[in-house]
Amino acid sequence: MGLVIYDTLARRKVPFEPAVPGHVGIYVCGPTVYSDPHLGHARGPVVYDVLRRYLLHKGYKVRFVSNITDVGHLTDDADEGEDKIVRRAKLERLEPMEVADKYMWSYFDAMQALNVLRPSITPRATGHIPEMLELTQRLLERGVAYERKGSVYFRVRAFPEYGKLSGKRLEELRAGARVEVREEKEDPLDFALWKAAEPGHIMRWKSPWGEGYPGWHIECTAMSLKYLGEGFDLHAGGIDLQFPHHECEIAQAEAAGFRFARHWMHHNHVLLQGEKMAKSTGNLVLLHDLLKAHEPMALRFYLLQTHYRSPMDFTWEGLEAAKRGYARLLQAYREVRGRKKTAPPGTTPELERALDALEKAFMEAIEDDLSTPEALAAFFTFLPELHKLLPEAKGESLARAEAVFHTLGEEILGIFPERVLEEKLSGPLLEGLIELLLELREEARRAKDYEKSDRIRERLRALGVIVEDTKEGPKWRLEAV
Numbered sequence: 001m002g003l004v005i006y007d008t009l010a011r012r013k014v015p016f017e018p019a020v021p022g023h024v025g026i027y028v029c030g031p032t033v034y035s036d037p038h039l040g041h042a043r044g045p046v047v048y049d050v051l052r053r054y055l056l057h058k059g060y061k062v063r064f065v066s067n068i069t070d071v072g073h074l075t076d077d078a079d080e081g082e083d084k085i086v087r088r089a090k091l092e093r094l095e096p097m098e099v100a101d102k103y104m105w106s107y108f109d110a111m112q113a114l115n116v117l118r119p120s121i122t123p124r125a126t127g128h129i130p131e132m133l134e135l136t137q138r139l140l141e142r143g144v145a146y147e148r149k150g151s152v153y154f155r156v157r158a159f160p161e162y163g164k165l166s167g168k169r170l171e172e173l174r175a176g177a178r179v180e181v182r183e184e185k186e187d188p189l190d191f192a193l194w195k196a197a198e199p200g201h202i203m204r205w206k207s208p209w210g211e212g213y214p215g216w217h218i219e220c221t222a223m224s225l226k227y228l229g230e231g232f233d234l235h236a237g238g239i240d241l242q243f244p245h246h247e248c249e250i251a252q253a254e255a256a257g258f259r260f261a262r263h264w265m266h267h268n269h270v271l272l273q274g275e276k277m278a279k280s281t282g283n284l285v286l287l288h289d290l291l292k293a294h295e296p297m298a299l300r301f302y303l304l305q306t307h308y309r310s311p312m313d314f315t316w317e318g319l320e321a322a323k324r325g326y327a328r329l330l331q332a333y334r335e336v337r338g339r340k341k342t343a344p345p346g347t348t349p350e351l352e353r354a355l356d357a358l359e360k361a362f363m364e365a366i367e368d369d370l371s372t373p374e375a376l377a378a379f380f381t382f383l384p385e386l387h388k389l390l391p392e393a394k395g396e397s398l399a400r401a402e403a404v405f406h407t408l409g410e411e412i413l414g415i416f417p418e419r420v421l422e423e424k425l426s427g428p429l430l431e432g433l434i435e436l437l438l439e440l441r442e443e444a445r446r447a448k449d450y451e452k453s454d455r456i457r458e459r460l461r462a463l464g465v466i467v468e469d470t471k472e473g474p475k476w477r478l479e480a481v
């Protein structure tokens with residue numbers, strides 16, 4: 001495979017070679033489902049969807065695991081604070097699982113609209129408590145974890161490689177660490193694997209150390225190892241997860257004696273007015289609002305216009321520009337399809353050469369650390385050439401052009417689902433056409449051309465549109481059945 005990715009752990013671009021030939025295992029940290037998703041939540045799924053689509057195109061079998069966090073993610077991302085789901089449940093007066101389901105489906109709906117392939121497995125944290133308990137137990141047995149008052153903490157001191165992913169140094173972290181209110185930890189850097197449930201805490205499970213609930217980091221270690229096995233190919237997520245979440249995931253897995261992910265990828269944030277778009281701060285644009293008002297594929301195109309490792313500043317002007325760019329591309333694809341139907345047989349050598357150049361530039365871009373902006377640029381370099389050649393283009397070359405649009409645009413980038421190619425007449429257009437026919441019919445009646453006015457009414461009736469002449473003029477309705 002020619003793919004090279006920037007591996008956060010190696011701190012450089014490395015060839016992406018799966019451990020088992022022909023198979024790729026990917027784990028992407030999914031959302032904590034306590035509110036509706038914002039645009040930032042779509043970036044990772046769309047980026048890793050392109051990676052997955054590229055691998056599928058290359059013939060790999062891909063197992064793509066992306067979890068749902070429905071317990072254990074606390075409000076301050078550390079070991080204090082309230083569970084995000086529980087807090088929302090109190091606010092909305094719902095069961096915690098009602099909150100989780102409500103926002104999980106809200107997230108899935110948005111992902112479907114964005115043409116993101118469904119994960120092969122979507123494990124929920126609450127469905128994997130036994131696996132987390134087993135891993136915690138194993139860490140205790142190996143002396144890298146300890147129990148205090150029903151909670152179990154990971155002993156960071158016992159894992160000298162802690163910090164290798166984020167490049168953070170233990171002394172600096174320790175100097176900057178908050179001193180915990182409860183003096184349970186041996187070291188402020190230690191983190192919870194299991195937390196004792198306080199009286200009244202709703203989400204709780206039985207454990208060897210009393211009733212409690214899991215820490216956020218242990219979820220992903222347990223679920224990724226369960227479904228992808230030791231030494232799986234890729235673990236990915238947003239850069240905010242690099243530390244502490246992913247650093248802790250590595251510590252838990254490796255201190256337990258398991259080989260963990262071979263490669264790590266992190267996508268940068270979507271920003272709004274220079275700040276991270278985030279539900280916790282309310283600095284956001286909701287995905288559902290965007291998807292209602294704008295073509296979802298233009299939104300996907302917008303996300304892909306920035307390289308995943310660069311921050312992306314969301315602006316309304318940027319979105320409008322992306323819509324125009326996407327429309328140009330889609331229009332060209334539709335024209336190719338239209339012309340192909342009537343074109344004479346044969347090939348057009350210049351078009352063949354332009355397609356060769358497009359395919360080469362596109363694949364080089366994707367294989368160079370998933371450079372979707374350059375892959376899109378390759379299309380825009382191709383467009384003027386295409387428009388020049390279209391009027392004279394021959395059938396076989398047009399058929400190839402259509403296939404190239406499909407392979408690169410839909411199979412790999414996922415921006416041309418069947419839906420956008422159908423040039424369907426929509427409601428407002430059809431209503432306008434009926435109104436226009438009724439106007440012409442009125443003109444015919446005024447000119448006493450009854451043969452024409454009756455013909456219009458009969459033809460409409462045959463199509464299921466009933467025209468009635470009333471005192472206020474002609475009215476129309478659709479036949480009930």
Ligand SMILES: Nc1ncnc2c1ncn2[C@@H]1O[C@H](COP(=O)(O)OP(=O)(O)OP(=O)(O)O)[C@@H](O)[C@H]1O
Nearest residue numbers: 030031032040041043237238269270277278279280
């Ligand atoms: N603005 C953003 N841009 C890109 N990715 C984001 C952004 N915000 C969150 N993510 C990513 O979305 C995934 C799910 O995030 P999660 O639900 O844990 O977010 P959160 O931290 O609870 O919410 P938020 O950060 O919005 O307050 C993570 O991989 C995270 O990195």
Ligand SMILES: [Zn+2]
Nearest residue numbers: 029030220245
């Ligand atoms: Zn995770």
